Amino acid sequence: MNLEHFLKSEAPGWMDVKGLDADIVLSTRIRLARNLDGYRFPLSFTDGEAQQIDDVVTQALMAINDEHKFSHFTIKEMPSLQRQVLVEKHLISPLLAKKEKSASVLISNDETISIMVNEEDHLRIQCLAPGLQLLETYAEASKLDHQLEKHLPYAYNDTFGYLTSCPTNVGTGLRASVMMHLPALTMSKQIKVVTQMLARLGMVVRGIYGEGSENLGNIYQISNQVTLGKSEEEILEDLQNVVVQIIKNERGAREALFKNSRIVLEDRFNRSLGILKYACIMTSEEAAACLSNVRLGVDLGIIKEVPLHVLNECMILIQPGFVQQYAGTTLQASERDMYRAKLLREKLNTNNQKLMGKGEERYDV
Structure with missing residues (x-):
């Protein structure tokens, strides 16, 4: 596919309104951070190393006989406006959009999977799905991760797990998040209590485009903060339980507003x-x-x-x-x-x- 295919305004597959609890949970995202053994991390590698990593990752992905078809785009060859559009569709991160060294993104044709190369880590495998689908989306990301690992030498330590540029991602390298529309909790001024509760549980609340972004239209991203010391299953179960409770609270707040006002x-x-x-x-x-x-x-x-x-x-x-x-x-x-x-x-x-x-x-x- 050419880049124009991914710049259209039509809602991508991960925004399907038929997803589970889609009236409150707009989408689920799973992101896996991985690095290649034998290469310096993106914070300190050279342009030549960056290009080698880009080539190796792209070749590995193209060698996989997967049901998804991917298109490869080099970030520095994109005009800034096109980069911004891809950020707005959640296909790349704001950080990747700013990259000038050899960085790229591989996007599946249905826009549910994107692999960011040479962002904060060598690879960021991202899978998106409509509604609340943490286990299903993780299974999709994990399948692709295992396929890539057969072709790529991941940086892994028996004690610490997957090694990453940022210490907060060491371990599983897993960041699971859900995008939630919480207007009733916001209108009834309960959202601050929810945010404080999530912080105590090791979760983080961010704006619509993740870290450093603002809350727009009562949309919040809720994700795990800890990746070390917990298994992938524990991280997903904890987040699932929290999201289910927030859904219950939002529905209760909506019913109260509807009844009283x-x-x-x-x-x-x-x-x-x-x-x-x-x-x-x-x-x-x-x-x-x-x-x-x-x-x-x-x-x-x-x-x-x-x-x-x-x-x-x-x-x-x-x-x-x-x-x-x-x-x-x-x-x-x-x-x-x-x-x-x-x-x-x-x-x-x-x-x-x-x-x-x-x-x-x-x-x-």
């Missing part, structure tokens, strides 16, 4: 839908907040005319990289806000074709 909620949801359909200027923060309200309205049965898969596409559309990708040029913040509003109107307004036929106002940006 239905009219207020209906007003909030419909106002948000109106803004998305008709606003002419929209920041990414406002768009994310409105989409969160509409999604909760759909989940509660208050809003019926907007399919969830359309909301998933809108979540991708509102990101700065995608807005500029559609515009075909780099835009200033104010220009992005106008173009973002235009894209949302076109996506959500059921009378869009009629309006366009009558000469709906367009912005030259």
Whole structure:
């Protein structure tokens, strides 16, 4: 596949709305950090070593008779805007997007698997799935990991396990995370208590793009923090138990809000839908907040005319990289806000074709 295939706004397979508990858990991610024995870590290797690792990993993956087909892309050959779009689709990390030495990504055609080469570690194997599927997604990642290990000399120590650039990843090298939409816990101001509880349990809460990113649209990533001293099964079981409890708490908070403040909620949801359909200027923060309200309205049965898969596409559309990708040029913040509003109107307004036929106002940006 060429790169354009992966730059489209259509929601990828891991955003399928039919996933388990998909009204709250948007996706599951498993990431395995691995390094090759005999090479220095990316923090200190040379350009020549980086290129050797890229070549070795790519050859190993292409030698595997796997059901997935992969496409290989070199990061330094990508324009910065295309890198940003791949970050927004969670196919590469913000750190990999900044790499100038020999770094690359191999992406499966259905966008559920990506292998980042020469990010913080030599390999970052990432598998994504819709809804809550920790065991299933880990099985997929582990299968690919074992296949690659037959061709690659992993850096492994009998005492410490898999060796990684960052000590927090030593051991299993496993980072399991779920992306959750928690509007009711946020609205009822219970999210701080949840965050504190997770910290005590050795879990971490991050924003939509992981470490260092902000919470947008009441979406949080919850993941394990400890990889050493626990088996993969223990890490997954602990996270599964925590997520199931959070789902229960979010459902309880939604029921309480619906019971006690239905009219207020209906007003909030419909106002948000109106803004998305008709606003002419929209920041990414406002768009994310409105989409969160509409999604909760759909989940509660208050809003019926907007399919969830359309909301998933809108979540991708509102990101700065995608807005500029559609515009075909780099835009200033104010220009992005106008173009973002235009894209949302076109996506959500059921009378869009009629309006366009009558000469709906367009912005030259």
